[in-house]
Structures are given as C-alpha cells and as structure tokens.
Amino acid sequence: DVKVTQSSRYLVKRTGEKVFLECVQDMDHENMFWYRQDPGLGLRLIYFSYDVKMKEKGDIPEGYSVSREKKERFSLILESASTNQTSMYLCASSLSLGGFYGYTFGSGTRLTVV
C-alpha cells in the first residue's frame, strides 16, 4: 500500500523554537506538498516541490521554509514558531503538480505552539 508518512502525529513546541516537520513518501512521486488546515479555512498550500532541491511558494509561505534533499523526503521548517502557527499540517505527494492522478496525503501533524 502506497504511503505518505509524517514523522509525528502531535507536537507541542514553544514560541520562538525552530520546528522541523518531516514527510516521507514511498511512491517515487516527483511532487510533494505541505498544507495547513484550520477550522473554517480549509486546506491552504504553504510550499510545494516538483523535484529534488526545487521548491515553490504556495499561498501562505510566510514564516515557513522547506527542504527537499532527497526525492522521497520533504521537510517543512518553522524558523521561529509562533502561536498563530498552531494548526494541523498535512503533507501530500502526487505524480502531477495539478493532482490529476490524485494526491496522497499523510495522516497529519497537529502542532501546538505555546
């Protein structure tokens, strides 16, 4: 069964900490994505990557960065965590950027910044 695995289901971090969220996929997909999900706001795209070492900003990249050193791994970095970054973070991968072949999502990481 194909999988997207996010390293943590729940995280609690302090304001100002540098936070790393890890995502690994085993489908050999070129494209990977990071979203955050908040009540009433749906899923919002933070960053995506269409190849190793390639990345593009999504709709809400401020306060975040990403790293894609290997095809299967896409990391989201919160440079200095703030309380407004408390959210559910979802990683996804796909054969195509536009999701024509469907996106496969991980189970999510619920991050709380205190």
Place this chain on the structure above:
Amino acid sequence: DAKTTQPTSMDCAEGRAANLPCNHSTISGNEYVYWYRQIHSQGPQYIIHGLKNNETNEMASLIITEDRKSSTLILPHATLRDTAVYYCIVSPRTGSARQLTFGSGTQLTVLP
C-alpha cells in the same frame, strides 16, 4: 479557478446510497472534477475524478451533468466508516498545485 458549492452537512442511513451534490457552474472546458474525503483526524483521501463522462471505481461513482455545471458523488452502500467530510474540487489536468483548492466540503454522517 472555478468555485464549488456543496451542502454543509448531510445524513445517510447505513446501507443506503449516499448522494453528495456539488455545483460548479463556472467550470471551464479543461477542468476536471475531483472528489476527496477526510475522515476525522486523518489526511484527505482521493476518491475519484472525471471530466464529462460518468466514472466508477471501487469506492464510488461520479455522475457529471451534461452541461458539467454540477456533479454527484454516489457511495452505493454507505457504512459507518464513510462518515467524513467530502470535498468537491475542480482543477485543470495540467494545473499548478495552487489550483487544487479545498473548500469547506460536506460533512456526511452515516447513521446506524
């Protein structure tokens, strides 16, 4: 990008067909209709997609009207495990990641 309109919530009796509607009256000719669902505390799961013909897979059927302005996702025999938020999305085949926009979806509750 085309926008979609879905009811906020629906109930369905277990074992019955669940019919989830979606309006996408401004859909463009090159845009596909996608359906995903999200079970509580999990990531969204791809269900099905189509352009203009009806589609069926092991999870569901997708009925798209002839004018493509609306569609219906059908779960033929709903189970309790089908309780989830269902998202209807339109996006072109060669679109960018920004064009796959998840709205608020429909909360489907399957009742025993």
